[in-house]
Amino acid sequence: MDHHLAQVNVSRLLAPLDSPLLADFMAALDEVNAEADRAPGFVWRLQTEDGNATSVQAFGWDVAGSHGMIVNLTVWQDVESLAGYVFGGQHVQIMRRRREWFARAAEATTALWWVPAGSLPTTDDAEARIRLLRAQGPAPEAFTFRTHFPPVDGTAVHAADDWLCPA
DSSP: OOEEEEEEEEEEBSSOTTSGGGHHHHHHHHHHHHHHHHSTTEEEEOOOTTSSOTTOOOOGGGOTTSSOEEEEEEEESOHHHHHHHHTSHHHHHHHHTHHHHBOOOSSOOEEEEEEETTOOOOHHHHHHHHHHHHHHOSBTTBBOSSEEOOTTTOOOEEOOGGGSOOO
16 A cells, blocks of 8 residues: 555644543543554554643644644544544544534534655644645545545545444
8 A cells, every 4th residue: 555544633622631521531532542543444643652642732723712722643544444443433432422522613623635655644734734625625635534535546535424423
């Protein structure tokens, strides 16, 4: 495989990470991350010595009056592998509760794009892809689960509604 799929999703916090409001989210984070690490097709995820990325400083321009941003930046073998993890297991249980912890956003908060196999995206790459997706909509350089692109020919693939998130 010449390419891997990079993925970023960001969330605006409704309260500080150490607040009672976010206690359930923080308590589930290690297991959700471990589930990702074991998932078929998983390649890499951004993390600090703590094993998560909650202390990574990025997307400061997008805070929008929230208590800050959290960033999830990962690499997968393909769109199907990422979707299998995101839309199943414990992750989907967390997604069902996301409105308790994160502000609703009117603009894209998740972007997907292809990277050469063996390379890792940076938070600067992720910020650029979110900005690009927000500015132009899905394209080969930054796309979504609903409208994604293969790594080579750039022909859009439109996902069936039943393939998307059940949360």
